[in-house]
Amino acid sequence: MEKRFVYADNAGTTAVSRTALDAMLPYFSENFGNPSGVYSVGRASRRALEEAREKIAGTVGASAGEIFFTGSGSEADNWAIRGVAEMLAEKKGRHIITSAVEHHAVFNTLEWLEKRFGFEITTLPVDSDGLISLEDLKNAIRDDTVLVTIMAANNEIGTIMPVREIGAICREKGVLFHTDAVQAVGHIPIDVEAMNVDMLSMAAHKFRGPKGVGALYVRKGIRLPSLIHGGGQEKGKRAGTENVAGIIGMAAALEEAVANMDENMARVSAMRDRLIDGLTKIPYSSLTGHRTNRLPGTASFVFECIEGESMILTLDNAGICASSGSACSSGSLDPSHVLMAIGLSHATAHGSVRLTINECSTDEDIDYILEVLPKTVEKLRSMSPLWEDRLNGKF
């Protein structure tokens, strides 16, 4: 098969869609006005900005006044968590509940609250599919619990959390619920009303919008403290001239993603399932995350006796962009906390490979991965002393 370029790291970032790019371009030059300006070019920017806010709100069942733009999904996560901590520490308490598989933007923010401000964090374990237990959640909520922060869908293994049920429990117990929906928005249906979500983070570049722009949904009535002090932008809560072009690109991309969601979900998950069926045929390999209750584009695996980073580099030489949660690819010395949380051993977790496709992917891309990846595994195993041990029945 002829070498081709196959981008399969869409959970990392995506290519900006033509629609989003075309929507953005005028806002860099001719429509450059500062939305705070009272003259015509300023008013034009303001109108476009508020239209974008309305569009984005509409895609998740929110109203425009509940959407606050940020510079990233991580910023939205930080703001939600630190904001609630600041708002309720004195009034209600210092206990926060989370899951063991959160993104570092949530994980490290909580760790900081714990170390710096004496918060107590309850980290709910997950099962081998990456799901929390709702019973565990119910039992963990206390009188001094100020926030539950649990992601909508996992970035490494694609498992979709029972957001609606989590939201219902939090609502019943009177605890605020934030969800990091960075991997979910634009890919699976999200409705903050139906799901009882109080705060939700999203990032434009995960659904074919530009990098450097995200949003935090904050339910009306929650008086989240300001993140950046200064001018009156974002109702005075996040000062700084708005990233107008980025926000407009975000809205265009999300509107397009949601309009085509049913079709994309069907086509992308069919391609994902071909990857899963084909690659789990490799001996001593397995899928990570839930088999069916997973993001349409996420196919994640562990291949025993090889190391993820060397897989990624070898695939890259063949034109395939993928990622891994192995220690060596993460720049730390431990494999990802997500892979540990679902119960994998260190040795197995080192062999993780994540392929994330989207609507830009083609059947030919999948054919190519199915052709190249097994050979890559075979090549690396042929030089792995662990594989030799495995074949000799040593473990």
Add this chain to the structure above:
Amino acid sequence: MYSEKVMDHFTNPRNVGELPDANAVGRVGNPVCGDIMQIYLKIENDVVVDAKFKTFGCGAAIATSSMATELVKGKTVEEALKLSNKAVTEALDGLPPVKMHCSVLAEEGIKSAIADYYKRQGIDPEPIVGCIGDCDHCCHH
């Protein structure tokens, strides 16, 4: 993040495989840390006449195994013992800081094989080779 040399030695590793008539075999690292190197040397008249390796690990682990085996071929045992992780790193035009332990592992791999060579002759390797492996260079579990 990797130099061209590292990528070259990763993509086209030299000396991969086993050496059936090796008389010095060493294994360092462990699966928990995510890297294991198995080094095979054939030593004749005190000279390393052939070297091969098998490695489970990241790009740097494979590249340093490849380079270390290249560097000891044709060397006397005494010279091979002097191979330092610094020399391996320099020969690869550097490694990212987080990957330095791979070059340490490569150095230890060579030493471990030579220790085996002495053991096979009934000689205690420790006074000659020093401590090899399990030096907790890799990770802290």
